Amino acid sequence: xxxxxxxxxxxxxxxxxxxxxxxxxxxxxxxxxxxxxxxxxxxxxxxxxxxxxxxxxxxxxxxxxxxxxxxxxxxxxxxxxxxxxxxxxxxxxxxxxxxxxxxxxxxxxxxxxxxxxxxxxxxxxxxxxxxxxxxxxxxxxxxxxxxxxxxxxxxxxxxxxxxxxxxxxxxxxxxxxxxxxxxxxxxxxxxxxxxxxx
Amino acid sequence: xxxxxxxxxxxxxxxxxxxxxxxxxxxxxxxx
Numbered sequence: 001x002x003x004x005x006x007x008x009x010x011x012x013x014x015x016x017x018x019x020x021x022x023x024x025x026x027x028x029x030x031x032x033x034x035x036x037x038x039x040x041x042x043x044x045x046x047x048x049x050x051x052x053x054x055x056x057x058x059x060x061x062x063x064x065x066x067x068x069x070x071x072x073x074x075x076x077x078x079x080x081x082x083x084x085x086x087x088x089x090x091x092x093x094x095x096x097x098x099x100x101x102x103x104x105x106x107x108x109x110x111x112x113x114x115x116x117x118x119x120x121x122x123x124x125x126x127x128x129x130x131x132x133x134x135x136x137x138x139x140x141x142x143x144x145x146x147x148x149x150x151x152x153x154x155x156x157x158x159x160x161x162x163x164x165x166x167x168x169x170x171x172x173x174x175x176x177x178x179x180x181x182x183x184x185x186x187x188x189x190x191x192x193x194x195x196x197x198x
Numbered sequence: 199x200x201x202x203x204x205x206x207x208x209x210x211x212x213x214x215x216x217x218x219x220x221x222x223x224x225x226x227x228x229x230x
Contacts, residue, residue, distance in 0.1 A: 002227065032219075052207040059214055084230065106229075109222070115229045118222035125215030134208070138215035145223025173228050183221040187214055194210030 036139015047130025
């Protein structure tokens with residue numbers, strides 16, 4: 001995705017990179033807000049009847065189960081749609097239009113390929129938060145975190161620089177995967193500690 | 199549970215959710 005929104009590519013399409021990126025980040029954040037607040041509202045009834053400690057334990061167990069799936073335990077594979085954003089949009093629409101459209105789809109987290117269980121558990125946490133505001137906070141964070149890495153290609157103005165970005169992404173793929181596992185483990189411990197303390 | 203502790207637990211849940219959101223969002227950079 002990072003290679004799809006670069007100053008190099010936008011110049012070739014006659015668009016301004018910062019306009020496309022702004023629309024992309026905005027779309028992703030808005031989708032995160034919508035999904036997070038919606039799930040928070042949907043979960044409010046259940047949350048009001050369930051102790052917060054129990055909800056924390058559920059999140060912790062979901063994180064652990066997700067990590068087991070992510071590492072392929074028991075031959076399990078993460079369920080996901082196979083859909084991706086439509087590459088044709090970039091040729092058919094103005095930069096801000098497809099940027100916003102891509103942002104909305106990616107910020108929703110689950111309408112394109114999902115590579116980590118933490119996406120699902122994030123939305124579970126939003127639902128179990130039991131409030132639209134808390135869900136929106138979680139969703140906004142996801143939307144921004146999903147979109148902000150695009151700023152790392154702000155300096156790509158030549159093809160060799162784009163190849164360099166691709167190389168960096170490939171080198172960092174495995175460390176990023178391991179880092180996600182680590183964060184998941186820490187979060188699960190935090191949730192369990194929170195449940196035990198209160 | 200004393201007054202305020204429920205709120206603190208909710209805050210923990212939100213912090214957990216936000217931490218997950220950051221990890222999930224950044225990790226999704228490597229989506230195809």
